[in-house]
Amino acid sequence: MKKLIDNFINALQSMDRLAVKRHIEELSGEHKPLWLIENLIAPALTALGEGWERGDVALSQVYMSGRICEELVDSILPPADNERKNQPPMAITVLEDYHMLGKRIVYSVLRAGGFELTDYGRLSTDELVDRINSDKPEVVLISVLMLPSALKIGKVKENINTSTKIIAGGAPFIFDNDLGKEVGVDEVGKNASDAIDILNKLSRVSS
Amino acid sequence: MSSYTSLTRVLTTLSHKEPDRVPFFLLVTMHGAKELGVTIKEYFSKAENVVEGQTRLREKYRHDCIYSFFYAPVETEAFGGEVIYHDDCPPNSGMPIISSEKDIKNLVAPNVYDTKCLLKVLKATEMLKGRTGDDAPLIGVVMSPFSLPVMQMGFDKYLEIIYERPDLFDLLMKINEDFCVQWANAQIEAGATAICYFDPLSSPTVTDRKIFLKTGFEIAKRTIAQIKGPVATHLASGRCLPIIDDLVKTGTAVVGTSAMEDISLLKNSCRGKLTVLGNLNGIEMRRWTSDQAEEIVKNTLAGAGHGGGFILSDNHGEIPWQVPDNVLMAISDAVHKWGVYPLDWVEDYYSSV
Numbered sequence: 261m262k263k264l265i266d267n268f269i270n271a272l273q274s275m276d277r278l279a280v281k282r283h284i285e286e287l288s289g290e291h292k293p294l295w296l297i298e299n300l301i302a303p304a305l306t307a308l309g310e311g312w313e314r315g316d317v318a319l320s321q322v323y324m325s326g327r328i329c330e331e332l333v334d335s336i337l338p339p340a341d342n343e344r345k346n347q348p349p350m351a352i353t354v355l356e357d358y359h360m361l362g363k364r365i366v367y368s369v370l371r372a373g374g375f376e377l378t379d380y381g382r383l384s385t386d387e388l389v390d391r392i393n394s395d396k397p398e399v400v401l402i403s404v405l406m407l408p409s410a411l412k413i414g415k416v417k418e419n420i421n422t423s424t425k426i427i428a429g430g431a432p433f434i435f436d437n438d439l440g441k442e443v444g445v446d447e448v449g450k451n452a453s454d455a456i457d458i459l460n461k462l463s464r465v466s467s
Numbered sequence: 468m469s470s471y472t473s474l475t476r477v478l479t480t481l482s483h484k485e486p487d488r489v490p491f492f493l494l495v496t497m498h499g500a501k502e503l504g505v506t507i508k509e510y511f512s513k514a515e516n517v518v519e520g521q522t523r524l525r526e527k528y529r530h531d532c533i534y535s536f537f538y539a540p541v542e543t544e545a546f547g548g549e550v551i552y553h554d555d556c557p558p559n560s561g562m563p564i565i566s567s568e569k570d571i572k573n574l575v576a577p578n579v580y581d582t583k584c585l586l587k588v589l590k591a592t593e594m595l596k597g598r599t600g601d602d603a604p605l606i607g608v609v610m611s612p613f614s615l616p617v618m619q620m621g622f623d624k625y626l627e628i629i630y631e632r633p634d635l636f637d638l639l640m641k642i643n644e645d646f647c648v649q650w651a652n653a654q655i656e657a658g659a660t661a662i663c664y665f666d667p668l669s670s671p672t673v674t675d676r677k678i679f680l681k682t683g684f685e686i687a688k689r690t691i692a693q694i695k696g697p698v699a700t701h702l703a704s705g706r707c708l709p710i711i712d713d714l715v716k717t718g719t720a721v722v723g724t725s726a727m728e729d730i731s732l733l734k735n736s737c738r739g740k741l742t743v744l745g746n747l748n749g750i751e752m753r754r755w756t757s758d759q760a761e762e763i764v765k766n767t768l769a770g771a772g773h774g775g776g777f778i779l780s781d782n783h784g785e786i787p788w789q790v791p792d793n794v795l796m797a798i799s800d801a802v803h804k805w806g807v808y809p810l811d812w813v814e815d816y817y818s819s820v
């Protein structure tokens with residue numbers, strides 16, 4: 261299996277869409293889509309995410325791989341398919357700033373990992389508080405790039421009246437290991453595929 | 468009294484020799500607004516404010532450069548884009564000016580000398596040069612042609628054309644290169660001593676080296692060759708170790724380094740080839756105590772100060788608004804105390820840690 265995953269990662273890193281598709285087609289006779297996601301696609305994206313955090317993989321490769329896998333997963337497992345993970349209602353947003361790429365990557369990676377989530381787009385602090393209080397999602401993922409935006413996440417936590425778990429990420433959290441604790445979020449992700457691990461962890465805890 | 472000025476101190480380190488003290492670039496921008504008691508928006512609205520702010524900040528923190536940088540989106544503003552101001556954050560670029568293939572084909576670069584926001588920066592540069600003379604280097608800033616499109620068209624769309632539409636990519640680079648060269652040379656003509664070429668897209672944090680060698684690398688070589696003054700490349704806290712030798716070949720003299728990489732490894736791979744600028748963590752700095760600041764400065768000087776070829780600075784090329792004055796003062800005090808050459812305390816320091 262390790263060899264299969266490595267070959268799949270190579271195809272993704274060199275952005276060889278056809279090779280990526282071929283890998284999936286070869287395996288889809290024997291295996292169900294969800295098996296492919298859990299045993300091949302998600303581990304490959306996780307390895308790329310961790311490689312980025314170590315400095316061995318470039319962001320452009322993480323982004324393009326996420327996109328390719330997201331398309332692929334949409335074709336083998338349409339969004340409405342009830343094989344999609346039985347998961348808590350969740351949403352993702354960019355808070356206060358205008359940098360959408362982090363959210364886009366996390367969104368792709370999660371969808372390629374078989375999750376479904378609502379995209380809130382870009383919201384101000386007050387807008388996010390209102391949205392959480394009315395939708396009551398179990399989990400909200402927040403992406404920021406500017407430091408002041410990261411510091412405003414604390415206000416969201418203070419002002420919501422739900423038990424929503426907040427997972428935060430983006431450059432300021434990479435440069436400051438204590439920032440998550442300071443603003444009081446439940447979890448911090450340092451790369452996009454951390455989101456998959458964190459969600460799996462949260463669902464284990466709640467079940 | 469030392470016979471060195473900030474300028475001769477910096478020139479000595481650039482020639483990989485030790486001056487009287489490790490040069491210190493405190494790359495403060497928005498803190499000028501605090502000094503003047505105005506909002507960030509108001510501060511950047513007039514050249515005179517930036518001139519006054521930079522002057523007061525250099526007097527206060529005794530650092531070795533003047534920084535005529537306003538904010539990165541001034542260049543997209545010049546192309547007709549919107550700038551969004553906040554009271555606690557650097558100005559950000561608004562809606563992308565390019566949203567279709569047609570927009571790239573019709574894109575025309577602004578003429579620097581007809582563009583109000585750029586003329587304001589040039590005016591500040593001229594006035595700062597008038598005040599500073601040859602006492603300290605005056606650092607101007609350009610975005611690299613390869614990094615600017617993130618603000619012109621959005622990061623996701625840009626990555627897609629890098630990989631999937633080389634025709635559009637080449638067209639955009641041609642326009643941006645011409646603009647970048649004109650913008651850099653106009654700043655040099657107005658009095659900038661050197662140009663800081665911000666190119667985080669070339670960092671292996673963002674682009675893998677194979678693609679970089681075909682894109683950002685060639686673009687930097689062509690662009691830097693046409694800039695009529697010394698150039699420092701800054702990857703805005705992206706990593707640089709894997710591409711140090713490539714950067715040397717672009718013709719740059721300095722590299723701005725990331726807190727994500729070890730300063731002594733950086734110094735070793737740049738030794739004799741590039742001056743290392745860096746690498747204090749600007750994000751974390753907000754929470755440092757004075758003692759911590761002193762310790763981190765010592766550790767950085769110990770790792771990279773020896774033999775010159777080093778300028779102490781933050782790792783991004785801009786101190787966040789949230790960093791309090793007492794931290795900046797502690798950093799300045801520490802470099803004035805521990806940065807005096809020869810750094811003969813370093814041996815004891817290493818044997819004690």
Ligand code: B12
Binds near residue numbers: 540
């Ligand atoms: C490339 C870059 C630029 C480029 C492009 C920026 C852009 N996106 O618009 C240019 C040169 C234009 C630029 C300019 C500026 N920049 Co800049 N830039 C960078 C750099 C090197 C990478 C930023 C980036 O876009 N990365 C891509 C995103 C997707 O990465 P990311 O947010 O880290 O996300 C990854 C993970 O964190 C994670 N993740 C993200 N969100 C989430 C959410 C969850 C829930 C999870 C689990 C994970 C997760 O997944 C992602 C993929 O792995 C960073 C430094 C760095 N090393 O990261 C500085 C940085 C972002 N820049 C910064 C600043 C300040 C600016 C300017 C405002 C400077 C100025 N005064 O003008 C301008 C404004 C730009 C604008 N758009 O208006 C600061 C922001 C922090 C701060 N100081 O407030 C940074 C962090 C530098 C620093 N160390 O201080 N910049």
